[in-house]
Amino acid sequence: MTATGLPARRRLPASDLTRLATIGLRTRKLRAALSALGIAIGVAAIVAVLGLSASSQAGLLAEINQLGTNLLTATDGQSVTGGVVELPTAAPAMIGRIGGVQQVQSIGIVNGASAYRNPHIPTAETNGLTVQAASVGLLEALATGVAQGHYLNAATAREPVAVLGATTARLLGIDRIYPGERIWVGTQWFYVTGILNPAVLASDIDTSVLVGYPAAEKYLSFDGHPSTVYLRAQNERVDAVDNLLAGTANPEDPSGVNISQPSAALVAQADAKGAFDGLFLGLGAVALLVGAVGVANIMIISVLERRSEIGLRRALGATKGHIRTQFLSEAVLLGLLGGVLGVAVGAAATSIYAHTKHWATVIPTDAWAGGIAASLLIGALAGLIPAVRAARLSPTRALWSV
Amino acid sequence: MSHVPPPISESAALVARDGAALGDAEAPVLDVDRVTKTYPGEPPVKALREASLTIGPGELVGIVGPSGSGKTTLLQLMGTLDRPTSGRVRITGLDVATMADDDVAYLRATRIGFIFQQFFLAEHSTALDNVADGLLYAGIPVGQRRERALDALQLVGLADRPHARPTQLSGGQRQRVAIARALVGRPAIVLADEPTGNLDQATGQSILDLVGQLHQAGSTIVVITHDHAIAERMPRKIEILDGRIVADTRTASPDPS
Numbered sequence: 163m164t165a166t167g168l169p170a171r172r173r174l175p176a177s178d179l180t181r182l183a184t185i186g187l188r189t190r191k192l193r194a195a196l197s198a199l200g201i202a203i204g205v206a207a208i209v210a211v212l213g214l215s216a217s218s219q220a221g222l223l224a225e226i227n228q229l230g231t232n233l234l235t236a237t238d239g240q241s242v243t244g245g246v247v248e249l250p251t252a253a254p255a256m257i258g259r260i261g262g263v264q265q266v267q268s269i270g271i272v273n274g275a276s277a278y279r280n281p282h283i284p285t286a287e288t289n290g291l292t293v294q295a296a297s298v299g300l301l302e303a304l305a306t307g308v309a310q311g312h313y314l315n316a317a318t319a320r321e322p323v324a325v326l327g328a329t330t331a332r333l334l335g336i337d338r339i340y341p342g343e344r345i346w347v348g349t350q351w352f353y354v355t356g357i358l359n360p361a362v363l364a365s366d367i368d369t370s371v372l373v374g375y376p377a378a379e380k381y382l383s384f385d386g387h388p389s390t391v392y393l394r395a396q397n398e399r400v401d402a403v404d405n406l407l408a409g410t411a412n413p414e415d416p417s418g419v420n421i422s423q424p425s426a427a428l429v430a431q432a433d434a435k436g437a438f439d440g441l442f443l444g445l446g447a448v449a450l451l452v453g454a455v456g457v458a459n460i461m462i463i464s465v466l467e468r469r470s471e472i473g474l475r476r477a478l479g480a481t482k483g484h485i486r487t488q489f490l491s492e493a494v495l496l497g498l499l500g501g502v503l504g505v506a507v508g509a510a511a512t513s514i515y516a517h518t519k520h521w522a523t524v525i526p527t528d529a530w531a532g533g534i535a536a537s538l539l540i541g542a543l544a545g546l547i548p549a550v551r552a553a554r555l556s557p558t559r560a561l562w563s564v
Numbered sequence: 565m566s567h568v569p570p571p572i573s574e575s576a577a578l579v580a581r582d583g584a585a586l587g588d589a590e591a592p593v594l595d596v597d598r599v600t601k602t603y604p605g606e607p608p609v610k611a612l613r614e615a616s617l618t619i620g621p622g623e624l625v626g627i628v629g630p631s632g633s634g635k636t637t638l639l640q641l642m643g644t645l646d647r648p649t650s651g652r653v654r655i656t657g658l659d660v661a662t663m664a665d666d667d668v669a670y671l672r673a674t675r676i677g678f679i680f681q682q683f684f685l686a687e688h689s690t691a692l693d694n695v696a697d698g699l700l701y702a703g704i705p706v707g708q709r710r711e712r713a714l715d716a717l718q719l720v721g722l723a724d725r726p727h728a729r730p731t732q733l734s735g736g737q738r739q740r741v742a743i744a745r746a747l748v749g750r751p752a753i754v755l756a757d758e759p760t761g762n763l764d765q766a767t768g769q770s771i772l773d774l775v776g777q778l779h780q781a782g783s784t785i786v787v788i789t790h791d792h793a794i795a796e797r798m799p800r801k802i803e804i805l806d807g808r809i810v811a812d813t814r815t816a817s818p819d820p821s
Contacts, residue, residue: 171671172703286665429574477645478745479673479701481666557645561634561680 174484181490185471186464187499198500198556201540205533206511209445211439212529213512222520226451229305229363231368231425232400234266235311235390239418245502247401247418248387254297260406262399269372269386270295275348275382277324277371279334283346289333293347294370294389295378296325303392304361311339311356314323319374322381324352327368347371364392377438410435435507453500454540461493461548465555470521473550473560486553490545497541503536508533579639591657593753593784594619600652601637601807613807614651618755624779625786626795629804636757637707638804639788643676643755644668656693673701677746679756683738685730691717691741692726699747709748716744721783722772736767743774747783754778756787760794772797 174182187194236257239247248257258266275293276285298314301307312318313325324347326336334345336354343354352373361367378384379417391411395403405421407415463473472485510524516523601612611634619625629635640646641653644660653660655675660668677698685694695713696706697817704712717723720740730738739759746754756775760768772794779785779799787798795801803811 172666174700176706177706178700185686185688225749468686470682471686472682475701476669477672477678478698479645479669479671479702481669483666484669484701558640561645561684562640 163440170292171256173483174409174487178215179487179491182488182535183495184444186468186492187495189465193460194496194499196455197456198503199354199498200456201450201500201537202453202503202507203449204446204453205449205501205537206507206538207442207449207504209525209533210506210511211442211446211525213508213525214515215439216526216529217512217516218519218523219432221516221519222338223429224522225362226428228434229425230394231423232395232397233303233305233363233424234393234395234400234407235420235422236407237422238256238311238389238419239415239422239433241415241418243293245521247391247412247415249391249411249419251386251415254391254554256410256413257393257407258405260395260410262403263393264396265303265394267300267393268391269295269297269300269367269370270375270378270384270386270388272348272373272382273380275384277330277334277352279336281346284526289330291333291368292370293378293382294372295375295384295386296370296372297375300331300367300372301358302394303394304364304367306359306363309359311354313356314357314372314374318355320376321374322347322350322377322379323355323373325356325358325372326354326370327370328360330371333369342470345371347373350381352381352465357440362428364390364551366396380463396524432487436508436564450536450540454544457493457496457500457541458544458548459498461489461545462551465489465552469555469560470554472555473557476557478543479562485555486549486556489552490542490547491544491547494538495540497537497539497544498534500541501537504537505530505533532535537548591654592618593623593656595652595657596642597652597654599638599641599644599648599653601634601641602649611807612641612648615804615807615809616651617802617809617812619784619786620750622681622779623784623800624775624781624798624800625800626798627786627788627802628790628792628795628805630790633804634807635788635790637759637807639755639786640787643678643751660818661707669701673699673703674749675752677749677751677754679739679742679746679754679759681758681761683730683742683762685738685741685745686768687730690729690765691726691733693724693743694730694741695744695748698748702749708770711746712748716748717741719747719778720744734767735763736770739763739767740774743771744780746777751785754783755783758789759787760789760791770809776791802806 203218236249238249241247254266254268257263272293272295276288277291296314298316298319301313307326316321324345326334331337336343339354339356344351345354358367379386381433407421408419411419475485513523514527596615596617598616599612600614600615603609604613615638616749627635627638641648655671658671692710692713695716696709699709699712714726717726720743720779722737722740722744733741733765760771761769775787789795789804803810
């Protein structure tokens with residue numbers, strides 16, 4: 163209560179405050195746009211970096227889902243003494259009898275055999291390729307296919323015929339299939355009938371030369387032990403199958419079997435890829451800082467230029483608080499303008515890039531909400547000093563000195 | 565007084581009905597009592613020395629003095645834009661010295677209208693919005709502000725150009741908009757600082773005629789000028805020299821026009 167009976171607190175309604183806060187923006191459009199630009203660039207960079215990493219992650223996850231998450235693998239393990247525990251020859255058939263298993267395929271590493279372009283290549287230059295025996299239904303189980311030519315079938319699996327993984331073909335310098343194309347495997351020629359697409363769920367296939375089981379036994383003295391069994395389980399029974407797998411694959415030594423779910427590893431990789439690029443985030447933060455300085459600069463100039471307006475408003479009855487609020491609101495509005503613009507640009511950039519990559523566009527809520535919040539905060543901080551200076555300006559000096 | 569302060573809408577309504585609802589209705593509109601203003605410096609400048617004057621409701625007063633006489637300082641103190649070094653300024657009986665800054669601001673919003681030599685209009689706003697801004701800080705809703713701004717524009721003869729921007733108006737018209745802004749809150753007193761200073765002779769004359777009409781209609785107006793010829797035409801002339809009031813004369817003819 164004041165002694166005069168005048169009301170103590172008088173705040174302007176939001177509509178009036180909005181009108182006052184936009185005076186600077188309306189009368190000096192270019193200047194407002196330029197000062198908001200710094201903040202816009204910073205926010206755009208941050209939103210785009212976060213959006214791109216989230217979108218690429220979403221793209222990977224979508225790809226993984228498309229490949230199926232119900233693929234399990236059982237591979238040779240190690241015994242307690244460090245030796246390799248081979249899967250029994252009967253493992254694929256046994257696994258096939260687990261309830262819920264839909265497909266069982268296998269590959270077996272052919273020890274002692276290497277593949278070369280021709281017999282004149284020194285034996286040491288193996289290119290790190292492995293020769294593996296593969297079952298004829300392998301590609302369906304891995305949800306991959308041939309890039310060129312044909313995969314093995316029941317007939318060619320018995321003959322000296324090879325199919326090359328994607329990387330293998332490149333390393334051997336074979337980029338297309340023509341009749342009579344052949345490579346030197348072990349001690350004899352094998353005809354090449356196909357080149358595979360990259361196998362996302364089983365990337366070791368990419369560096370393999372695949373031959374049929376019967377052919378491997380016949381021409382490469384393969385012992386018939388599978389080294390990896392691939393199986394597809396019904397989606398809702400993947401966990402149950404997983405639990406039974408080791409014991410079924412090698413009843414004598416269940417601990418000597420490695421069980422894995424390739425899609426799970428890929429999901430973990432995708433999550434790791436989602437980690438954003440620190441450098442670009444840092445650049446965004448620097449742009450935000452520069453933007454803040456720009457807004458503060460513009461507001462200080464604005465307060466100097468608008469001395470007479472400030473004086474007039476005081477004469478019309480504005481309190482110091484009214485003036486402070488007006489200029490602070492203007493700075494916050496500039497920040498918000500930059501923030502909204504930045505989110506729009508960042509989202510557009512993300513969307514365009516994601517579109518070219520056929521990913522779904524994902525803008526994390528944290529990114530755009532955080533961008534807007536940061537720009538509001540920056541506007542408020544940048545406007546604080548100018549607003550306080552405007553409020554402190556004495557009305558007589560504002561009105562009577564030029 | 566110990567009652568709870570009225571909420572904004574109520575006080576606004578009080579002001580709308582009667583400009584002197586708060587404070588003492590019997591008191592003079594403006595009472596300057598032995599006011600001294602010293603500006604710090606080496607040596608300190610004594611702009612006003614024990615100046616006293618009282619202005620009653622409905623008066624039209626010309627305050628005249630050469631530059632440096634302290635007339636602008638007097639206007640600033642009368643308008644509560646500055647506080648005196650010593651002495652008292654009372655507006656409608658309210659002693660400014662006892663009031664907080666925010667209350668003095670509200671006093672300006674509701675009791676005092678200003679007219680400046682340089683008009684001080686917002687160029688991006690229409691005449692109507694410029695006038696309506698005179699009520700912005702009095703806590704009056706925007707609809708009412710516009711309505712009353714239109715009335716005020718009518719009062720100054722600009723009812724036909726409410727949507728013109730100041731840049732589209734002549735100097736005289738701009739000053740009329742500024743006068744409408746000063747009057748729109750029906751203030752207890754209007755303080756005009758060299759209102760014709762930026763206008764040519766004929767236009768200045770028409771503004772002074774308008775001031776005379778507003779006085780006839782009941783407004784209390786103080787005109788500060790360096791021009792004796794202007795002050796001469798006011799019903800009451802106060803002369804100021806070196807920070808002192810040296811003459812206070814009332815002429816027989818109350819009509820300046």
